[in-house]
Amino acid sequence: METRIIGIILCFFSATSAAAMTEWFPFELHGGHITIPVEIGGIDGRAILDTGAQSNGINKRFLAANELTYPKGERIRLKGVFGEEQTRMLNQVPTRLFEMDLTLSHLIPMHLGDENNQLLLGAAFFRMFVIQLDYPNQKIRLIDRDAIDVSDYENIKMRRDRASGFPIVRVNMNNDKDVWLILDTGNAGGILVERNVAENYDWLNKFNASNTFGGGVVKATMTQTFLLPSLTFGPYELGDVKVTVPAPNETINVGGRGDIVGSRIKGQLIRGLLGYDVLKHFVLTMDYKGGHLHVGLPQ
Secondary structure (H helix, E strand, C coil), X not given: CHHHHHHHHHHHHHHCCCCCECCCEECEEECCEEEEEEEECCEEEEEEECCCCCCCEEEHHHHHHCCCCCCEEEEEEEECCCCEEEEEEECCEEEEECCEEEEECCEEEECCCXXXXXXXXXXXXXXXXXXXXXXXXXXXXXXXXXCCCHHHCCCCCEEEXXXXXXXXXXXXXXXXEEEEEXXXXXXXXXXXXXXXXXXXXXXXXXXXXXXXXXXXXXXXXXXXXXXXXXXXXXXXXXXXXXXXXXXXXXXXXXXXXXXXCCCCCCCCEEEEEECHHHHCCCEEEEECCCCEEEEECCC
C-alpha cells in the first residue's frame, strides 16, 4: 500500500510541473471527517483521511450493502478505541483514487459508518509528505518534505510517538493539566480522554457531565460528556470544548504509555484523542513523519 501511495504523490507533483507542492483542492467534511472522492469496484464513495489510524481500512457496511467479496489475507487483531476483535485483511481491491486506477491490498475490514464511507487512509498516506489542512475553507494540499522544514515554524509541542508511531500534541486542559493527545483527524468529536484524568480534577461533577454513547471502528460503548471551559492548543485558547470520557468500568485503548516490550524504546504517556471540534477552527501544516506542526488561522 505504501509504495502505491508514493506513486500517487509523485503523479501529483509531476502534474504541477515539478512544483514542490500541489494546488489547493477541496475536501468535504462528513460528520467531522475529512473525505475525498474514491471509487471501489466501480462504485463512487468517499475515503476518510485519518491521522489516528496506523493502518488502512475498508468499510464493512459498504462491502455488505454491495455484496462485495475480495481475497482474504493474513489474520490480525484490530485494536479500536473501544475494544478489539480478530479479523482478516482483504487484498486485490480495485480502487480509483486521485484519478488513478489502483489495486489495494492489506485493507482491514472495519466499521466506518455510512456505506458511502468506503475507505480509510492512515499513516501510510500521511507520512510521505507535509500536508496542509485548511479546515474552515475545506481544502488541502501536499508539499514535498524536502521543500519545507516545518520545525522552523512549529508553534505547538508535537511529536511522533517513538513507540506507537501516533502523531501526538501537548495541550493544556482548563489550566489544570498538560496532557499528550493523539492528533486524530478521524475523531469527529472534540477530546476523548481517560476517565481518571477527569476524575482527578472533579470535572465530571463541576461541569455536569451527561451520559452519552460513543462508537469506534470495533464497537460502541457508554460514555460521559461535558464542556470544558478552557483548552490551550498551541498559541490559541478555546472555550467550551466538548470532552468525552468512558463510563465507569469502561476503558479506551488510546491511553497509557505505549512502550515496546523487550525494547529500550519508551513511548510518551498518551491520555486520549484530540479531534474535529478543536481542529475545525484552524489551518494545520503538519510534518507527520518528522513530528512537527504549525497551527494557524485561515486567511
